[in-house]
Amino acid sequence: QVQLVESGGGLVQTGGSLRLSCASSGIIFSLYTMSWYRQAPGKQRELVALIGSAGITNYADSVKGRFTISRDNAENTVYLQMNSLKPDDTAVYYCKALRYGINYWGQGTQVTVSS
Numbered sequence: 001q002v003q004l005v006e007s008g009g010g011l012v013q014t015g016g017s018l019r020l021s022c023a024s025s026g027i028i029f030s031l032y033t034m035s036w037y038r039q040a041p042g043k044q045r046e047l048v049a050l051i052g053s054a055g056i057t058n059y060a061d062s063v064k065g066r067f068t069i070s071r072d073n074a075e076n077t078v079y080l081q082m083n084s085l086k087p088d089d090t091a092v093y094y095c096k097a098l099r100y101g102i103n104y105w106g107q108g109t110q111v112t113v114s115s
Helices: none
Strands: 003-007 010-013 018-025 033-039 046-051 057-059 067-072 077-082 091-099 102-105 109-114
Touching: 003 091, 018 033, 018 091, 018 109, 033 067, 033 077, 046 067, 046 077, 057 067
Parallel strands: 010 109
Antiparallel strands: 003 018, 018 077, 033 046, 033 091, 046 057, 067 077, 091 102, 091 109
């Protein structure tokens, strides 16, 4: 059974930082492209950042220079370091594992940035 469990969300002030974690089980983690998405109230879910199995990364323009995605294949975990947070970053953050067109999603973790 595949499980993705996010943690690390919370309430932070504008300009603050948070580090999200997504621990996986039931997959060969190192073979998967891992992504972070977010969904704000009333908005569609959007891609925030992804990291391929070879470590290549990509970011949404809105988070470039502020967020960093990384992975630890030994720990089967993907991270999202979020710095210089803004109120617009408020959303539920989800991690996703992708391989061969099959997606697995976590349950999400709430990030709230107060102004």
